[in-house]
Amino acid sequence: MSVVGLDLGLQNSVIAAAGRGGVDVILNGNSNRLNPTMVNFDESRKMGEQVSGSTPVSKFKTTIKYMKRLVGLAFDDPRAKKEMEKVPYQCVPITHASGGPPSIAVKVFFNGEDKILPVEQVLGMMVHHMGMVAAKKAAEESGIRGADNIKKLIPQDWVIAIPPYYTDAQRRAVLSGCEIVGITGVQRLMHENTATALAYGIFKDIRKEFTKENPTNVMFIDMGASAYTVTIAVFEPGKLIIKSANFDEDLGGRDFDQAIANWLADKFSEKFKNKLSGDPKTKPKVMLKLLDAAEKAKKTLSPQGVKEASINLECLMDDLDFNVMLSSSEYEALCTPLLAKLEGPVQKCLEEAKLTSKDLAAVEIVGGSTRIGFVKKKLMEILNVNNLSTTMNADESVARGAALQSA
Ligand code: ATP
Known part of the structure; x- marks a missing residue:
């Protein structure tokens, strides 16, 4: 192997x-x-x-x-x-x-x-x-x-x-x-964002798409389950330089799940207030079921244009079933504090690299949570760009880059 x-x-x-x-x-x-x-x-x-x-x-x-x-x-x-x-x-x-x-x-x-x-x-x-x-x-x-x-x-x-x-x-x-x-036999530990940048650039470099005269600046935005990382890399023939990298360790898909799960727990408590044996938020199994349902609803609501998600939980707690609709506008409102955290790392990265968004040849998004429609919309607003690039496989760019580093 x-x-x-x-x-x-x-x-x-x-x-x-x-x-x-x-x-x-x-x-x-x-x-x-x-x-x-x-x-x-x-x-x-x-x-x-x-x-x-x-x-x-x-x-x-x-x-x-x-x-x-x-x-x-x-x-x-x-x-x-x-x-x-x-x-x-x-x-x-x-x-x-x-x-x-x-x-x-x-x-x-x-x-x-x-x-x-x-x-x-x-x-x-x-x-x-x-x-x-x-x-x-x-x-x-x-x-x-x-x-x-x-x-x-x-x-x-x-x-x-x-x-x-x-x-x-x-x-x-x-x-x-x-x-x-x-x-x-671990030859190297490599930063995830460097791996993504390498996976992006290596074949372009082989195809001679980069020039020394006009180095190519690319911003990579990665949001997975737990963290959000923004990186600016500069590509020249045979060269990859990480110009700046900033992150928020506490911003990822699980925070969106948690926001929905808390909302569900409150709705459930409100609906069945006289029938519950305790606070659902203090019951680990109930919260895990809610987080699971929240993640599914989140994925349903990711594509732009989807208006609502139906959430159905059988025997959630005390033998009670719970069925509720979550609208896309309610969901976005729940996540407003999370969306507010997107801008800081983007601006810091641009400042540290001494660039503006106009200097970027592309903004590549990777990581499962960059599929969330309003996350993409917010990032485009922050960067004042009309589109984000999705030429890399959002789930695989890190593993591919790490494998290429080893080749
Ligand atoms: P980390 O980067 O924090 O180590 P990870 O690499 O495991 O986490 P990814 O596999 O990139 O993370 O992404 C997983 C996250 O993406 C989960 O929170 C998942 O719910 C979310 N996700 C996957 N697909 C979608 C989708 N279609 N819409 C919204 N979120 C999604």
């Missing part, structure tokens, strides 16, 4: 390999390109798409997600505290023989016993799972059989993409998580 590039997203992980013919995203056993970044500990351990259907809701105490935002942080770090409030499983401090502040571990009931696992180890398990996705695909293509033989096909060399806001401790924790599970 050649060198692989891995995008370990908060919600979705993607693995790609670069070869002579270009770069390919490796499909998992269900022929899907995106793999949910989660690990479920039960009688057996399941990862990615093996964690199926309602499991993340019904087994929320043993389904670990959001590792990306916990790894490498001290237990007492305010960022960790904020993140731990968002997860429905139990986090505990873990001390190290080498000293230093306690870091974060998760407490799960697995194989009939309580287990405390450092969060970097759980992250490592997800990396290993992605290695198995690649190994199984390689085995299928070459007719190799048998679990031990397939394991031998786990890639030896990796480039793993990390967010630009990671500290040294977070970078080290990613590497240590990989080592714990036997992934020792």
